[in-house]
Amino acid sequence: DAGITQSPRHKVTETGTPVTLRCHQTENHRYMYWYRQDPGHGLRLIHYSYGVKDTDKGEVSDGYSVSRSKTEDFLLTLESATSSQTSVYFCAISERRSSNTEAFFGQGTRLTVV
């Protein structure tokens, strides 16, 4: 299994509070991604990174920010959590662009905003 660790694995938080999810990899892969998984929507890309301090938005980036200060860590922050952000969040990594190479996924973080 690819070395990807997501933390925390489960979190319950209150509306309006900030939340940070962490993705840590030991593969030295250049590309890292954050997805959210919701019933009926599959996986949707939130943000991705193509190198240290190089990030870009995905299709559902509103309300989320990311940071990548080291190759191995990619942080996803919800500045002020809302109930619509209740979801399962997956981090993924790939050695090259995911357009033609395999993406490896973490185990997911289940976030509940009450």
Place this chain on the structure above:
Amino acid sequence: AQSVTQLDSQVPVFEEAPVELRCNYSSSVSVYLFWYVQYPNQGLQLLLKYLSGSTLVESINGFEAEFNKSQTSFHLRKPSVHISDTAEYFCAVSSFGNEKLTFGTGTRLTIIP
């Protein structure tokens, strides 16, 4: 823009029966196609992929998929399913020059003993 359609949200199949999970895509340029599998309470794993060459691709556990450009499809098939195949299956597409994967909404495969 690229998109993926998985019309079947759930597919129940008897054990040892064949199965086909449908996937259609749209893209204005050359595509790369993937099937990922998600077992209960786990992340996604790559099942198989089409990048170029032979239009029929196979996985190590008996699944296969065929890229059909004229029908813009990449259906997943298995001639005989097992209980262990119970999972959710996601079709995904990316395009030449686009580093983003676009996923379908998933098909939950349930095997009936």
